[in-house]
Amino acid sequence: MATQNDLIQRPNVVSHDQWVAERVALLAKEKEHTRLGDELSRQRRELPWEKVTKSYVFDGSGGKVSLGDLFEGRPQLIIYHFMFDPAWDTGCKSCSFVADNFSGALVHLTGRDTSFAVISRAPLDQIERFKQRMGWSFPWLSSFGTDFNHDFRVTTGDRQTVYNYAPVADQPAGRPLEGEREGLSVFFRDGGRLFHTYSAYQRGLDSLLATYSLLDLTPLGRHEDGRPMSWLKYHDQYPG
Numbered sequence: 001m002a003t004q005n006d007l008i009q010r011p012n013v014v015s016h017d018q019w020v021a022e023r024v025a026l027l028a029k030e031k032e033h034t035r036l037g038d039e040l041s042r043q044r045r046e047l048p049w050e051k052v053t054k055s056y057v058f059d060g061s062g063g064k065v066s067l068g069d070l071f072e073g074r075p076q077l078i079i080y081h082f083m084f085d086p087a088w089d090t091g092c093k094s095c096s097f098v099a100d101n102f103s104g105a106l107v108h109l110t111g112r113d114t115s116f117a118v119i120s121r122a123p124l125d126q127i128e129r130f131k132q133r134m135g136w137s138f139p140w141l142s143s144f145g146t147d148f149n150h151d152f153r154v155t156t157g158d159r160q161t162v163y164n165y166a167p168v169a170d171q172p173a174g175r176p177l178e179g180e181r182e183g184l185s186v187f188f189r190d191g192g193r194l195f196h197t198y199s200a201y202q203r204g205l206d207s208l209l210a211t212y213s214l215l216d217l218t219p220l221g222r223h224e225d226g227r228p229m230s231w232l233k234y235h236d237q238y239p240g
Helices: 016-045 093-102 106-112 124-134 202-208 210-215
Strands: 057-060 063-066 076-081 114-120 140-142 183-190 193-200
Touching: 076 093, 093 124, 093 202, 093 210, 106 114, 124 140, 183 202
Parallel strands: 076 114, 114 140
Antiparallel strands: 057 063, 057 140, 076 183, 183 193
16 A cells, blocks of 8 residues: 555755755745735735624524624624534534634734634534534634525525635535535624625635645645545544
């Protein structure tokens, strides 16, 4: 049986001086990529806003919580739309991977006046059981019975036929065309007014994945053979 080590496409082995020359050439491209990323971030901040006109109320561990409550007195709020259908016993494995990557870093957001919450359509009792199993402590609320998931285009079907700003019928092969989908939305609060400033879906969420950033530095890379995240397990299911 072939091992991962057997699957590396090994490049030439060269002298130190030649290796440094090749690395410096790649560094120039990496710097260009960083500058392009900075420019995209600037343009993202300059997007227009849209006013939130509905009053959304969620089920939380302490009772009913409004969208405005989730800001916790701060001006900015990031929400991760975690795939968890009411009919499922566990949350999405890929969204769990994303949550593992962001869960330890959220404490730093408060230093930049930003709150964070996770929202799913599954009822709260299902969310709480899975959250306890995974050992997460971030705020996770249920939008069950509300329009929130449909309005922010992470539950598709008869009521919502668009995902990632395109018809669901145009989504890549192998992806579910209807049901729960992953996403992230950003909001701003100005006094009593709430605004939606940004949303991203699919590979627009790659920036949340520090694990991928680390793997991208290695010779094997993500090593997914054209099947993104097919190798994933819940973090309590890996051996050892």
